[in-house]
Amino acid sequence: MPKALETVLEIDLKSLEHNYRFLRSKLNPGTKFLSVVKAFAYGSDADQIALKLQELGTDYFAVAYVKEGVALRKAGITKPILVLHPQPVNLEILIEFQLEPSMYSFGILNQFTALLNRKEINRYPVHIKFNTGLNRLGFAEKDVESLLELLENKDTLKIVSLFSHLAATEDPKEEAFTRKQIAKFEKISVEVTNRLKIQPIRHILNTSGILNYQEAQYDMVRSGIGLYGYGNEARYDAELKPIATLKTIISQIHHLSPSDTVGYNRAYVSRSSRVSATLPIGHADGIGRQYGKGKTFVLVNGKMAPIIGNVCMDMIMIDITDIPSKEGDEVILYGPELSAHEVAKTANTISYELITGISQRVRRIYSS
The missing domain is CATH 3.20.20.10 (Alanine racemase)
Known part of the structure; x- marks a missing residue:
């Protein structure tokens, strides 16, 4: 699929077919x-x-x-x-x-x-x-x-x-x-x-x-x-393919000085010179506040970046200090490269809650 230009949920129907056929392969013919x-x-x-x-x-x-x-x-x-x-x-x-x-x-x-x-x-x-x-x-x-x-x-x-x-x-x-x-x-x-x-x-x-x-x-x-795409066990997760990838982009980059704060209630305090990025996705889209304050990571240019501060209604902020990035770069919140199961665990919940909570305002796009 082309690079995301906004927050989207990419749905891979080929992966759906793979999962269906894998599960059917475990059944008796009738x-x-x-x-x-x-x-x-x-x-x-x-x-x-x-x-x-x-x-x-x-x-x-x-x-x-x-x-x-x-x-x-x-x-x-x-x-x-x-x-x-x-x-x-x-x-x-x-x-x-x-x-x-x-x-x-x-x-x-x-x-x-x-x-x-x-x-x-x-x-x-x-x-x-x-x-x-x-x-x-x-x-x-x-x-x-x-x-x-x-x-x-x-x-x-x-x-x-x-x-x-x-x-x-x-x-x-x-x-x-x-x-x-x-x-x-x-x-x-x-x-x-x-x-x-x-x-x-x-x-x-x-x-x-x-x-x-x-x-x-x-x-x-x-x-x-x-x-x-989830089998509730590592051995089965390896056989299945997550059908959905939640993607967004970097809207803005900020260069933080020591003691600068980020987001509501000043929930993140920079202890040194850091670089943060703001993403156009938040708890109104299904990424709840439980994922903030450094608990959860997203994937930016192949590297993990922690969510910092409180998750906002329409935005989250991440630390990209050690990740070469620019505004407009694609960010992955979960998908085949970053399992929703692993992401959910960081917030003490399960993949079911994470994937079913994605708001209908997030545009769905398909590949087959």
């Missing part, structure tokens, strides 16, 4: 693949990412909320879209755009069933979520009997899948807990399928699950962070 494109496809661009994944042959998509699914439909996505966390107020539009809701509680199940009855709709596709230990959403094991009584002999719903969410597939120390979750899901799903005499898709593995628990593939797997 295992379906669900691509998670919630949160603007993890901070990139849901429309372009989903269109590319649809072209590559993904079987399913997942989003968090109905609004995200509607946007995908308007962008031309025709594959099934699972809405992981539908809200009752959005159920009518969910039906209008042929989205498939997760039924995670008796409340959402009863409200959706009542709506279908009023509209005289039968066999609407839904996904039943079970809580096997993450304790966010899903029917508990103790709910299964009551749930089955509600679902038996009803034509209103078509149960497309049964699924659960694992809590710690990337952590070897939690293997026993993960296997306990898988065993619980196996028990519940067998009971449900036998009782209702159905053969739904079953899925429980996320990205780290695909890589570490391949024997629990069931009928489908789900991947989010892996598609975007």
Whole structure:
């Protein structure tokens, strides 16, 4: 791509294809693949990412909320879209755009069933979520009997899948807990399928699950962070390619004298003659204040430069004293050359938070 002339997020669709094919290579031939494109496809661009994944042959998509699914439909996505966390107020539009809701509680199940009855709709596709230990959403094991009584002999719903969410597939120390979750899901799903005499898709593995628990593939797997180039482990990060590079430029260079200060609250004090550069990106763009005060580095002309002072709303300042630089030079905040995982660690957070937090005012550009 040409050199950045402003703050941009470069999205490499070839790297997306590489990651998709790598993850699929870990699956049995008949295992379906669900691509998670919630949160603007993890901070990139849901429309372009989903269109590319649809072209590559993904079987399913997942989003968090109905609004995200509607946007995908308007962008031309025709594959099934699972809405992981539908809200009752959005159920009518969910039906209008042929989205498939997760039924995670008796409340959402009863409200959706009542709506279908009023509209005289039968066999609407839904996904039943079970809580096997993450304790966010899903029917508990103790709910299964009551749930089955509600679902038996009803034509209103078509149960497309049964699924659960694992809590710690990337952590070897939690293997026993993960296997306990898988065993619980196996028990519940067998009971449900036998009782209702159905053969739904079953899925429980996320990205780290695909890589570490391949024997629990069931009928489908789900991947989010892996598609975007992060495997939560160094050995898998080496196999994946970050699809996004956050770039900006140097707007102005300052020559600081000893005791000069930089930024709000004079948070940086120069102890000697230093050179600083101001960049047109700040916490309104997703680079939060936690990255300031020397904790985090950016890449300038191949060398690491620390962020100094407090991160401002629209600007950050960096120390380029030992880096030959000029105004207009390109600066990399994260990407293949500087992992978002490593950058996030400097602020005691995770790559997910960093990459999904990039503001929509940052222009997205694409290579394929």
